[in-house]
Amino acid sequence: NKKHFEHFESFGMSDNSKLTFDVENLEGEFGSVLSSRKIHTVKRIPKDTRFMFHTVSGKIVPREIITIPIISGKEIIAIISLASIRSYSKESSLLIRKVLDTLTARIEGVLAYHKMQSFAKRLEYQNSELEAQKTEMSAQSSELMVQNRELEMQKIQLSESSRLKTNFLSNMSHELRTPLNSVIA
Secondary structure (H helix, E strand, C coil): CCCEECCCCCCCECHHHCCCEECCCCCHHHHHHHHHCCCEEECCCCCCCCCCEEECCEEECCCEEEEEEEEECCEEEEEEEEEECCCCCHHHHHHHHHCHHHHHHHHHHHHHHHHHHHHHHHHHHHHHHHHHHHHHHHHHHHHHHHHHHHHHHHHHHHHHHHHHHHHHHHHHHHHHHHHHHHHHC
């Protein structure tokens, strides 16, 4: 809905650091990137930060965090945050800036792929629903055909009984009229 950023992937972050955040509030390190739309570096991170990473050797506090906005068209579609236990060198920062276009294209591809998977799942669900409806309609059609055959048989029986009734009445009328005409004469 483009009103919230949701956690996508991370390594070692605690669960409370993976919470969804509102775009309008411009929270924390992400807020500065959202407002400036530029790469932002956080240095001198205090020891009591919420950005604690769990590793095999225990919890670590990053020394620097570089936050990179991924901009597609005129909107930020993703934010990548890289934490390091050492300070980033100028070469590292330069490399990040140089690969930003490639990174943006790859992120767009990943998001498009996830969107396609979502559409595929939705289509698969709709197809299964349509298949169930088709089966149900086929069953109803078969049932209606059976009912039509029964109605056709009843129609034939009714027309036969109507023909027999008409024949009986005409014969009875003839049989009664002949003796009555004799009696009247």
